[in-house]
Amino acid sequence: LAKTTQPISMDSYEGQEVNITCSHNNIATNDYITWYQQFPSQGPRFIIQGYKTKVTNEVASLFIPADRKSSTLSLPRVSLSDTAVYYCLVGIYNQAGTALIFGKGTTLSVSS
Amino acid sequence: ETGVTQSPTHLIKTRGQQVTLRCSSQSGHNTVSWYQQALGQGPQFIFQYYREEENGRGNFPPRFSGLQFPNYSSELNVNALELDDSALYLCASSLVAGNTEAFFGQGTRLTVV
Numbered sequence: 001l002a003k004t005t006q007p008i009s010m011d012s013y014e015g016q017e018v019n020i021t022c023s024h025n026n027i028a029t030n031d032y033i034t035w036y037q038q039f040p041s042q043g044p045r046f047i048i049q050g051y052k053t054k055v056t057n058e059v060a061s062l063f064i065p066a067d068r069k070s071s072t073l074s075l076p077r078v079s080l081s082d083t084a085v086y087y088c089l090v091g092i093y094n095q096a097g098t099a100l101i102f103g104k105g106t107t108l109s110v111s112s
Numbered sequence: 113e114t115g116v117t118q119s120p121t122h123l124i125k126t127r128g129q130q131v132t133l134r135c136s137s138q139s140g141h142n143t144v145s146w147y148q149q150a151l152g153q154g155p156q157f158i159f160q161y162y163r164e165e166e167n168g169r170g171n172f173p174p175r176f177s178g179l180q181f182p183n184y185s186s187e188l189n190v191n192a193l194e195l196d197d198s199a200l201y202l203c204a205s206s207l208v209a210g211n212t213e214a215f216f217g218q219g220t221r222l223t224v225v
Contacts (some may be wrong), residue, residue: 100147100212
């Protein structure tokens with residue numbers, strides 16, 4: 001699976017929009033981009049997944065440029081409860097034996 | 113809630129002992145993966161089971177073994193525990209083998225003393 005690079009940490013205030021960018025220069029043609037959120041002492045939770053352009057759900061948006069070498073997770077109007085670690089992963093969707101390869105993630109701290 | 117449940121939630125073992133961790137996957141999911149997460153690190157893939165067969169393995173020694181049962185629940189067994197095995201062990205289930213949208217349990221915190 002392609003290696004990803006993301007900031008170690010980010011700080012924000014309640015009500016702000018937060019954008020976390022992930023670099024994946026060696027992404028393969030069949031790779032999808034997936035983001036997970038993890039709170040302390042809990043398992044990661046799937047947030048959003050995309051292949052190209054823009055994907056939006058009730059929680060976040062995912063922006064993927066045409067070259068797909070990076071992606072940006074956008075969290076609108078964050079609250080204190082969005083304080084968590086966010087992981088960017090790339091991998092082949094629906095391939096048997098696929099392991100999720102996690103890096104260290106980005107620790108987002110939201111303050112009031 | 114994800115529907116993936118793990119037991120026990122916490123466990124303390126002595127070095128050299130053996131431990132079994134259990135996972136019930138989300139209803140309808142036939143693929144289960146296990147991950148080890150050390151403090152401050154991202155989860156590391158141990159292995160995956162699909163329809164009771166091991167379907168992929170990470171860089172973990174053979175003393176880490178597993179089983180998947182006909183109801184798709186799963187066990188992780190670790191023999192000859194070492195201090196470095198202290199970690200949060202996570203189970204994840206998915207609808208299709210290799211699906212990158214996985215559902216994780218809350219984990220089992222293992223402490224080896």
